[in-house]
Amino acid sequence: MTSASTNTSPDEIPSLYGPGKNVKRVRTRHLIEAKERGEKWAMLTSYDMYTAALFDEAGIPALLVGDSAANNVYGYETTLQVSLDELVPLVAAVARSTERTLVVADMPFGSYEAGPAQALETAVRFMKAGAHAVKLEGGRRMAEQIRALTNAGIPVMAHIGFTPQSEHAVGGYRVQGRDAQAAEVEADAHAVADAGAFAVVLEMVTASVAAEITKQLPIPTIGIGAGPDTDAQVLVWQDMAGLRRGRPQRFVKRYAEVADVLQNAAKDFADEVRAGEFPTKAHSFE
Ligand SMILES: Nc1nc(=O)c2c([nH]1)NC[C@@H]1CN(c3ccc(C(=O)N[C@@H](CCC(=O)O)C(=O)O)cc3)CN21
Numbered sequence: 001m002t003s004a005s006t007n008t009s010p011d012e013i014p015s016l017y018g019p020g021k022n023v024k025r026v027r028t029r030h031l032i033e034a035k036e037r038g039e040k041w042a043m044l045t046s047y048d049m050y051t052a053a054l055f056d057e058a059g060i061p062a063l064l065v066g067d068s069a070a071n072n073v074y075g076y077e078t079t080l081q082v083s084l085d086e087l088v089p090l091v092a093a094v095a096r097s098t099e100r101t102l103v104v105a106d107m108p109f110g111s112y113e114a115g116p117a118q119a120l121e122t123a124v125r126f127m128k129a130g131a132h133a134v135k136l137e138g139g140r141r142m143a144e145q146i147r148a149l150t151n152a153g154i155p156v157m158a159h160i161g162f163t164p165q166s167e168h169a170v171g172g173y174r175v176q177g178r179d180a181q182a183a184e185v186e187a188d189a190h191a192v193a194d195a196g197a198f199a200v201v202l203e204m205v206t207a208s209v210a211a212e213i214t215k216q217l218p219i220p221t222i223g224i225g226a227g228p229d230t231d232a233q234v235l236v237w238q239d240m241a242g243l244r245r246g247r248p249q250r251f252v253k254r255y256a257e258v259a260d261v262l263q264n265a266a267k268d269f270a271d272e273v274r275a276g277e278f279p280t281k282a283h284s285f286e
């Protein structure tokens with residue numbers, strides 16, 4: 001994609017691939033090197049061409065095609081309902097629309113739990129669609145899958161702490177790592193790093209446990225509701241940009257009110273059509 005849609009030159013972007021870095025395509029090693037330099041970075045979700053191109057041009061070094069497409073694209077109640085067939089075309093669209101960002105495909109519920117062979121089959125579909133890495137939920141219990149994918153040349157981002165796909169086993173949306181549970185989350189973090197994961201998402205983990213894990217692991221930690229001390233942060237873009245209405249989760253900060261902008265545009269359009277003000281001669285053909 002060209003930069004026609006923004007006026008930001010790639011050279012001005014203060015990021016992993018900013019001035020002097022000249023990184024053509026962000027690789028997993030760049031994210032690991034950023035940790036070594038103490039450079040923090042941001043990941044966003046993306047599920048379509050325009051957001052992918054805009055976030056790529058904005059210097060976001062990693063984009064996640066999340067299974068959160070379930071409730072942010074497809075209108076399902078939870079992530080449990082979205083299928084691999086529904087996610088593959090979104091991964092392909094994001095991959096086609098970006099030049100430099102690392103595209104991570106989130107493996108949906110039911111597409112990897114059966115074992116390494118199933119996980120490999122799923123990951124291969126995503127890589128053929130254009131992904132550069134895959135993500136899966138689970139710590140110690142997914143070590144075999146992480147190792148199998150890594151051995152096949154597929155970078156794996158792990159996801160521990162609160163794992164939405166296991167909502168029903170976990171007993172709801174609950175903060176992980178309090179009290180005695182801290183040791184469990186830490187054991188998961190070490191297990192995924194030892195199994196070969198290049199990064200790990202920590203979701204709704206207490207800030208102190210996330211900080212401790214971040215200090216101990218050689219790979220970057222990416223927090224969502226995990227406090228300020230992880231190496232990176234991730235948010236669902238519709239939450240971050242205020243496209244999703246309603247009370248945001250505690251861990252969300254809204255950086256725009258896109259819902260208002262978009263709805264006002266729709267209202268203005270409809271008002272002008274009703275009033276006979278649109279289209280004018282300028283929008284018409286002789
Ligand atoms: N739009 C969206 N944002 C997300 O962050 C997100 C998704 N969708 N879908 C997949 C998962 C589900 N996630 C979620 C969704 C809701 C809460 C939530 O309601 N949290 C409340 C209560 C936490 C508590 O019980 O203490 C909060 O206020 O943070 C948390 C994680 C994170 N992911």
Ligand SMILES: CC(C)C(=O)C(=O)O
Binds near residue numbers: 064201
């Ligand atoms: C919230 C992030 C980490 C995620 O897994 C998703 O968007 O599906």
Ligand SMILES: [Mg+2]
Binds near residue numbers: 067068
């Ligand atoms: Mg997910």
